[in-house]
Amino acid sequence: MEGRIGDDSHLVDRLRQGDPRAFEDLVIAYQHRVFGVALRMLGSQAEAEDLAQEVFVRVHGAVAGFRGDAKLSTWLYTIASRLCLNRLASSDRRMIREGEETLTRLASSHASPAAELERSELEAALHRAIAELPEERRIVVVLRDLEGLSYEEIAAVLELELGTVRSRLHRARMDLREKLERFLP
Amino acid sequence: MTCHDARELFSVLVDEVLGADERGALDAHLETCADCRRELQRFRDTVGLLRAVEPARAPAGFVDRVLEAARPTPWPRRWLRALFLPWPLKLPIEAAAIVLVTVGVVYVFRATPELQRAARLESTKPAVTEAPRAAISEPSSPATPPDRARERQYMEKKIAATPPAARNEAEQRAAGLKDASRDVDKRQDIDKQKEASRPTPRTESQVAGKKVEAPPARAEREAGAAKESARLPAAPAPESRADALQAQRPATGSTAAKSLAPPDVSGGLAVSDRDAALRGLAQLLARLGGVENRRVDGHEGPIIELTIPREAYAEFAGELARLGRWQPTIEPAALPAQIRVVLRITR
Numbered sequence: 001m002e003g004r005i006g007d008d009s010h011l012v013d014r015l016r017q018g019d020p021r022a023f024e025d026l027v028i029a030y031q032h033r034v035f036g037v038a039l040r041m042l043g044s045q046a047e048a049e050d051l052a053q054e055v056f057v058r059v060h061g062a063v064a065g066f067r068g069d070a071k072l073s074t075w076l077y078t079i080a081s082r083l084c085l086n087r088l089a090s091s092d093r094r095m096i097r098e099g100e101e102t103l104t105r106l107a108s109s110h111a112s113p114a115a116e117l118e119r120s121e122l123e124a125a126l127h128r129a130i131a132e133l134p135e136e137r138r139i140v141v142v143l144r145d146l147e148g149l150s151y152e153e154i155a156a157v158l159e160l161e162l163g164t165v166r167s168r169l170h171r172a173r174m175d176l177r178e179k180l181e182r183f184l185p
Numbered sequence: 186m187t188c189h190d191a192r193e194l195f196s197v198l199v200d201e202v203l204g205a206d207e208r209g210a211l212d213a214h215l216e217t218c219a220d221c222r223r224e225l226q227r228f229r230d231t232v233g234l235l236r237a238v239e240p241a242r243a244p245a246g247f248v249d250r251v252l253e254a255a256r257p258t259p260w261p262r263r264w265l266r267a268l269f270l271p272w273p274l275k276l277p278i279e280a281a282a283i284v285l286v287t288v289g290v291v292y293v294f295r296a297t298p299e300l301q302r303a304a305r306l307e308s309t310k311p312a313v314t315e316a317p318r319a320a321i322s323e324p325s326s327p328a329t330p331p332d333r334a335r336e337r338q339y340m341e342k343k344i345a346a347t348p349p350a351a352r353n354e355a356e357q358r359a360a361g362l363k364d365a366s367r368d369v370d371k372r373q374d375i376d377k378q379k380e381a382s383r384p385t386p387r388t389e390s391q392v393a394g395k396k397v398e399a400p401p402a403r404a405e406r407e408a409g410a411a412k413e414s415a416r417l418p419a420a421p422a423p424e425s426r427a428d429a430l431q432a433q434r435p436a437t438g439s440t441a442a443k444s445l446a447p448p449d450v451s452g453g454l455a456v457s458d459r460d461a462a463l464r465g466l467a468q469l470l471a472r473l474g475g476v477e478n479r480r481v482d483g484h485e486g487p488i489i490e491l492t493i494p495r496e497a498y499a500e501f502a503g504e505l506a507r508l509g510r511w512q513p514t515i516e517p518a519a520l521p522a523q524i525r526v527v528l529r530i531t532r
């Protein structure tokens with residue numbers, strides 16, 4: 001899973017040297033992952049795009065000061081996770097994320113109308129179950145099972161103890177197992 | 186190890202981050218606990234479902250939108266932001282701009298006489314426009330009786346608000362202005378043209394039910410009055426409403442108002458010997474304290490405008506009857522202190 005991110009050392013060097021094409025390459029390389037985290041966390045395609053754009057704008061403004069202590073991907077996930085949790089914490093956002101429509105939209109965000117009709121009940125139930133998780137558990141399971149980050153990376157991104165990451169991840173999975181009971185073989 | 190303890194390790198077991206000691210204990214428990222083995226399998230299936238979720242993809246054009254949003258702000262905008270965004274700077278600058286604009290407007294106004302004159306005209310416009318209209322319309326326009334009554338009421342109100350001394354002063358000033366007399370002549374010419382093209386206006390006596398032949402005499406009288414208007418003596422201080430109305434005409438407008446004002450009394454004096462009648466009239470005026478204001482030669486004979494004191498008017502009218510056949514066309518019951526009389530002397 002971690003191989004999806006790959007070696008960003010060359011890209012980081014170009015970014016720090018002020019290569020004008022480097023930022024574009026960064027956006028191209030990470031757009032889907034950053035957008036994916038935002039979409040799973042916020043549940044709204046438009047809101048996810050807005051947040052993902054904000055992530056990259058912030059990266060653009062701060063990339064010159066990026067020291068390279070952490071992986072570039074970890075840095076990006078850190079910014080994305082914080083922005084997501086901050087937005088979810090706002091009272092306005094709490095009202096938006098409620099309801100079936102949001103979850104359905106999330107589940108069908110990339111499907112054609114025909115494919116959307118054929119979407120399995122399982123898939124819709126999966127997205128609904130993820131969306132219903134408490135935010136602090138949801139971000140951990142998204143980063144681990146959907147984005148493939150290691151426990152250590154998740155701990156770094158969320159600035160949590162490793163034990164806390166293990167605990168929250170396990171609680172999230174147990175919640176999902178109960179919600180998805182009827183879909184299990 | 187209990188079933189609870191074993192199930193708490195399912196996540197780390199699935200993720201293969203379980204320590205060797207814990208792994209050994211868990212394996213030992215699972216070998217002996219079918220429920221936990223079944224539960225572990227369901228747990229693995231759940232994680233398998235999650236990891237099978239199709240990765241999300243950013244919408245088309247997302248990269249371009251990000252690059253656009255991240256593009257550096259042009260330096261003029263950065264400069265403007267730096268200058269205006271902090272309110273401690275912005276507010277004083279805006280206040281200074283407002284003060285500068287205000288000072289500039291005042292300076293331009295003071296330095297431009299045309300603007301000041303325009304401002305004065307604007308402020309005095311209603312008083313200037315209304316007075317002449319009221320004064321001019323009375324003798325020449327075919328206004329209906331209700332209109333005349335309203336104008337008269339309006340004039341009376343204005344007179345009541347004007348000190349007599351001011352009215353006399355204004356009247357004298359108006360009478361002495363040559364420019365004003367030229368304006369009067371022009372206006373009178375226009376009025377004469379209007380009079381010629383207009384149907385016969387109704388006089389006050391006609392309104393009251395008397396049938397008179399005023400129009401030709403009236404046109405001549407007004408033509409003469411216009412030419413002589415600048416030389417007319419100042420009206421005496423008003424003693425009644427009618428007097429005040431007479432005095433108000435030149436004071437509120439110009440000498441045109443006076444020249445166009447109708448006489449208090451007018452009429453025809455048919456005589457057999459015109460020269461003798463004129464001599465007799467001159468002697469009569471001298472005796473009664475009257476003054477001949479002007480004389481105009483009409484088609485049928487001379488037209489004379491004169492002023493005579495009210496107390497001498499009865500005797501004046503009686504003497505006129507001796508000089509010839511005196512037929513007044515206008516002779517109201519209420520007369521001013523100084524009565525302006527227009528005589529048409531005919532054979």
